[in-house]
Every structure is written in structure tokens, then in C-alpha cells.
Amino acid sequence: MSEKSAGYLDMELLRFTTAGSVDDGKSTLIGRLLYDSKAIFEDQMEAIEISSKKRGDEEVDLALLTDGLRAEREQGITIDVAYRYFATPKRKFIIADTPGHIQYTRNMVTGASTANAALILVDARNGVIEQTLRHSYIANLLQIPHIIVCINKMDLVDFSQETYERIKADYQKMVVDKLNIKDVCFIPISAKLGDNVVDASTKMDWYSGTPLLDLLENIKIVDDRNHGDSRLPVQYVIRPQSDEFHDYRGYAGRVASGVFHPGDKVRILPSGIETTIEAIDSFTGEQEVAFTPQSVTLRLSDNIDISRGDMIVDANNVPNVSQEFEAMLCWMNERAMMPRGKYTIKHTTNETRCMIRDVKFKVNVDTLDEVADDKVVALNDIACVSFKAAKPLFFDSYKKNRLTGSFILIDEGTNETVAAGMIL
Amino acid sequence: MKEYNINHLRELEAESIFVIREVAAQFENPVMLFSGGKDSIIMFHLARKAFAPAKVPFPMMHIDTGHNFAETIEFRDMLMEKTGTRIIVRYVQDSIDQGKVAEETGFNASRNKLQTITLLDGIEDLKVDCAMGGGRRDEEKARAKERFFSHRDEFGQWDPKNQRPELWNLFNGKKHMGEHFRVFPISNWTEMDVWQYIYLENIEIPNLYFSHEREVFQRDGTLLAKSDCIPMRPGEKTEKRIVRFRTIGDATCTGAVESEAHSLEEIIEEVAATRTTERGTRADDRRSEAAMEDRKKEGYF
Numbered sequence: 001m002s003e004k005s006a007g008y009l010d011m012e013l014l015r016f017t018t019a020g021s022v023d024d025g026k027s028t029l030i031g032r033l034l035y036d037s038k039a040i041f042e043d044q045m046e047a048i049e050i051s052s053k054k055r056g057d058e059e060v061d062l063a064l065l066t067d068g069l070r071a072e073r074e075q076g077i078t079i080d081v082a083y084r085y086f087a088t089p090k091r092k093f094i095i096a097d098t099p100g101h102i103q104y105t106r107n108m109v110t111g112a113s114t115a116n117a118a119l120i121l122v123d124a125r126n127g128v129i130e131q132t133l134r135h136s137y138i139a140n141l142l143q144i145p146h147i148i149v150c151i152n153k154m155d156l157v158d159f160s161q162e163t164y165e166r167i168k169a170d171y172q173k174m175v176v177d178k179l180n181i182k183d184v185c186f187i188p189i190s191a192k193l194g195d196n197v198v199d200a201s202t203k204m205d206w207y208s209g210t211p212l213l214d215l216l217e218n219i220k221i222v223d224d225r226n227h228g229d230s231r232l233p234v235q236y237v238i239r240p241q242s243d244e245f246h247d248y249r250g251y252a253g254r255v256a257s258g259v260f261h262p263g264d265k266v267r268i269l270p271s272g273i274e275t276t277i278e279a280i281d282s283f284t285g286e287q288e289v290a291f292t293p294q295s296v297t298l299r300l301s302d303n304i305d306i307s308r309g310d311m312i313v314d315a316n317n318v319p320n321v322s323q324e325f326e327a328m329l330c331w332m333n334e335r336a337m338m339p340r341g342k343y344t345i346k347h348t349t350n351e352t353r354c355m356i357r358d359v360k361f362k363v364n365v366d367t368l369d370e371v372a373d374d375k376v377v378a379l380n381d382i383a384c385v386s387f388k389a390a391k392p393l394f395f396d397s398y399k400k401n402r403l404t405g406s407f408i409l410i411d412e413g414t415n416e417t418v419a420a421g422m423i424l
Numbered sequence: 425m426k427e428y429n430i431n432h433l434r435e436l437e438a439e440s441i442f443v444i445r446e447v448a449a450q451f452e453n454p455v456m457l458f459s460g461g462k463d464s465i466i467m468f469h470l471a472r473k474a475f476a477p478a479k480v481p482f483p484m485m486h487i488d489t490g491h492n493f494a495e496t497i498e499f500r501d502m503l504m505e506k507t508g509t510r511i512i513v514r515y516v517q518d519s520i521d522q523g524k525v526a527e528e529t530g531f532n533a534s535r536n537k538l539q540t541i542t543l544l545d546g547i548e549d550l551k552v553d554c555a556m557g558g559g560r561r562d563e564e565k566a567r568a569k570e571r572f573f574s575h576r577d578e579f580g581q582w583d584p585k586n587q588r589p590e591l592w593n594l595f596n597g598k599k600h601m602g603e604h605f606r607v608f609p610i611s612n613w614t615e616m617d618v619w620q621y622i623y624l625e626n627i628e629i630p631n632l633y634f635s636h637e638r639e640v641f642q643r644d645g646t647l648l649a650k651s652d653c654i655p656m657r658p659g660e661k662t663e664k665r666i667v668r669f670r671t672i673g674d675a676t677c678t679g680a681v682e683s684e685a686h687s688l689e690e691i692i693e694e695v696a697a698t699r700t701t702e703r704g705t706r707a708d709d710r711r712s713e714a715a716m717e718d719r720k721k722e723g724y725f
Binding site for chain 2: 009010011012013080083085091092094106110113114222227236238242244248250252254259281282283291292293295344347349406407410417
């Protein structure tokens, strides 16, 4: 195999999300990244050239590449999260392209939940607006480790350094300081013309940083993962029931965080029983180590009753075990939250019922102020809520652990996913 | 921390295995759709990995249009027998014989659309509550909006504007009686990832994917294989060319590409250099700009 294709086997995966308001040029930016990194194929290009012409556009509208649904193309807007893929020799990228409309904030939360990085788009003509605040707040709430503010449409402000610096300072003051965001960087771009997207701009010599793609290729992501707190939510119990594997019992799951080795002392929750890991099995044999985000099967030294929803954790570092907890909640359904209502809660592989106890405060996402006296939690609201579950959950704070600190609420009547929660 | 890093293929693999295990845990009567194409072959491979050393705890299901390449069916039967896996086959011909669907006529007649009825009937008859498919989001723009766990109403329909939000790795498979789910474990894989993974894991695939000599003819810019199920128009002539297939679907709408790629390494290099999408060889997607969205809403794969 040539060096080029063999090198592909060593690539990392980076997931990022994009956020901006309606006309900030998000879809155009993604179209540009795909086009300039040669991830757009001739037949796709041909198809959007025809569509652009049909609509009477003078130039090819790269946004048509991502707007997949008929209604989106007709209305020229993005309705739902779209996933896009491209690769460079260094990394494979998954883009969650999320709509900027206020009514679709739930989609941004969805796209942000698995992202390693967030691109926040700001229209250079408009500067930091309410939507910018909202998007940044959500990116931070979902603990996306890296935030990249793309100041777009620089071509429409004559590639002015002054405008760029002013927006940067505004963002610093209005967003970064207020939200205490740690990793943020700024890039002046023109998605439409391609400046500083894949190739460095020739019109903004005053900008000393790298183009966007370069940045995406080099962000360090390994360190963002929690390798300290060993947690394996049991997903499925493997019992072959065959002559060859008569007594086999394997506990299958995806390592949520931390590292496991054969011989490690572990504790089983909720029983609290301690045992050791006998082996870590995979399809091709035993492996020496298991770490997040691997899907593995653990065998234990003792025969213990363990089922789906239980958690295997480091015996010396256990999560919180409690029926009561507080969380930041993003409401995602047209039907508002029922005060003291009961919902199904899905947390790791565990599932039980829970009751809303109280709304501590709501967050005004346009000003980022906390509102204490408003108890109505409706679509796209973000609130701090206290809960009581029907049985103990095993959790860490979301800040510490995105997988053992997150949950969804399900309406028991409609079966819809109505809220996303991040445990405090 | 370098030692705790995995490459993108292993990360995609771990994600897919997680999704497949969720299906086994959340549903009572799931099936995995299997066509004999490369995507369903890797999905099956991932399922075997997910439950080893136990057998895959659900059957495969093939919706057979009857317009197959013989090599695909031989391969399917060989793989199922070798791994001791149960496969349920439902035939579009049966739906036609029962008068449930009318066969398209004309030169471009295809059974592609009819499969939906056969699939939905199979799901209903066998009380299937979840059908896993090998659809990938990079294949087509309507698929790019699809969830891993995709809810279908009692008519098997997809409502793209009203999908459940899907966050972290929390998959909501709850449904009412009569509804079902489509689950797409390899949603995040690209064509390149699939080929690299086949290479990495040394997975067996049908010979159709490799370069071979075949009688083909040109129609609307597509090279179609000479077959009893495609009537030739006046003036169309077959000729022998060196070709391979990038996708294997219904023989009436799957185009071949001219290629000298005899090995996986050569295929990977060809995919890296190619400038058209793999579905560009699929006549079924070319019927209109929203062809895939319309079929998916009705309950297509």
C-alpha cells in the first residue's frame, strides 16, 4: 500500500459543530471547507450548479450542499442537524451543521453534545449579537473543549483589521469573561471567497494566525478525554450458552472514562461488591488495556449478579450514588415541562423514572442572566432543575465527565425525548 | 497520553458496536438488513464483534428484488453458512404475485421502489420492532439528516422535520405498538472508511467489487451490466469492458465503473482519487433532486 493510503490508518477523528444565526454563512463555510479540501464530488457540484441556476442565482450557492431536505432548499434555510464528512491526510472530520434559528436551538444542543470543537460564526457587519451569546453559552454549557470564533464576511468590511479587533474585544468582554471560557481563538474569514478557510488569505496580511483548516487539524483532542475516572456502564451481558463457552459471562459496554487493565480492583454499582477484572475480551482475543471511547467486554473474577444499567468503576474512585441531584436542563419539546412532573430518565445505560422537584432558576440566554422567579420551562429554555429519581443513579458532574454526567428525559405518553440534562 | 488514543477507524468501530448492542438491549425482535453489499457486510462483521464469543443474537433479513447479481447471492449464502447465522429472505416477486405492488414497465423499469412494500410487509408479518440498515450519512443529502435511531410510525413513514433529538450516546428506542425503528449503526462512516476498514480487518467481499471483464452497455451515462432483467433499447449494444462495481444494489440500477483495481489497496487508491460519489452510479437516486428523501419518507431503507 502506498504511503498515502497507509497513513490514513493513523488518522484521528475530530467532531465539530457550527453555529451562527440565519445569514451568517454557516452552510457556505461548510461548503467551502468541503470544496477546498476536495471532499465535494463532481456530480454533487453539478447538481448544485443546476439547482442554483434554477433558482436564478448568479453564483453557485455552496449552501445547497448541506441543505438536504426539500423544505430546506425551497425556503433556503437549514432545518435539521446535518452531518458532513471530510478528511485531510491528518484527520477525519465529522461536522454537525446546526441551524441558527431560535426555534431550533435544540438542534444546536444535539450537535454540540458530541463535539470536540465549536465554530461560532459572527457576521463582520453585525458583530456580536444576541444569537452569538446564545450559541457561545450553549457551546460552553455542553463543555465543548475548544471554541473557534470565525468572524465571517470580512470581504464585506474591506478586510478591515479594525473591525476584526473590535469584534474580538466585544466577544472577549461580552462572552469569554462572563462565561469563563478557557480555550477560545479568533479567525477573520470570508467563507464565500475562501479567505483563511483552507488557504491563508492574501488580503489580510495583518492576521498572523493560521487558516481554519490548519487549526482544526492541529487542535489537541486526546487530552480532552477523561482518562482518570474509570467507569464502564454495563450495556449488555454476553452469555454464549454454547458448549465451548459454557460458563462464560462477559459484561459488554463502552468505556465512558478512564482506563481498565486485567487485575484492576473494581466496584460494581449499585451492589457495592468489589472484585477484580479477569480479562478484557475482544473479537480477536484478550486485550491488555481498555480506555475511553472503546467498546469492550469485561470478564470478572467472581460470579456476581450484574445486569444492564449497572456500572463497573475503579474501586478507589467511585462516582456519586444518589437519588437526588441538580442539573442544567435544556427543554426540547413543544409541550412545556410539567411542574413536579414525572418523566423517564435515561442516564448512561441506566433507565428509571424521575420527578421534577423544583426549578431553581432559568437562564436568559440573550443576556446570560439568571432568572429566579420564573418556573415555566418551555421549548428552548435552559434552567437549573432539581430532581428525585426512583432509584439511585451513579453519576459524576458533567464538567468532570460528559458521559456519566449527562441524561435525557423522555415523555412517558409520547415517548419523545423532551429534554437534555447536565448534572451539576 | 498518546497510548490512550485510537485511530478514527477504531473509534467508528467502537461507536457502531455500541449502537448495535443498544439495539439488542432495547428491542425485543430486531433484524439486521443484509443485501450482500459491502456496507451490510461490515455491519454484520461489527455485529459479530459486538457479541463475541456468543453468536449474533438476531437474524439477518434480505429483501430480494430478484434482480440480483448471481455472485452476491452466492456470497450471502456462503457467509451465512460459514458463520452459522440465520437469514430471513423476503421476495419482491411475492409482493408482485400477491398484487400488492405493480411492476414498473419500460426500459428503465426497476424494482428498487417496490422493495419498500416488501420490507414493510416483512416488518409487519414478523413483528419486527427494529430493522438495522447499512445506510451512511455521506451517501446522500437526505441521509445526512438521519438519526442513528430513526423512529417510524405505524405506516413505516419517516418524518424528517419531526425527528427526536439525539444527544451524547443516549439512544431513545421507545415506541408505541405497531411502530418500529430503523437503526443505522454505520451512520458516521464514509465510503473511504468502509474500504479502509475492510482492508484493516481483512474482511471478505464479493468479487464484483474487484476489477473483472463483463459485458456492459451504456445508458444515460451509466454503464449497466448485461442482464436478463434489463430490456435493451433499440440501438443499445453490449461490449466487453474491464469494470468493477462501487456499490452493489439491484442489477437494474447499479452502474459499473471502468477500473483496473484488482486489490483492496488499489480500490482504496481509486476511491481516494475519484471525483464522483458512489451513488452517482445509482440510477435510482437520479430520478429527482429529492428522490431519496421521498423514498425514505415512504419507508425505504
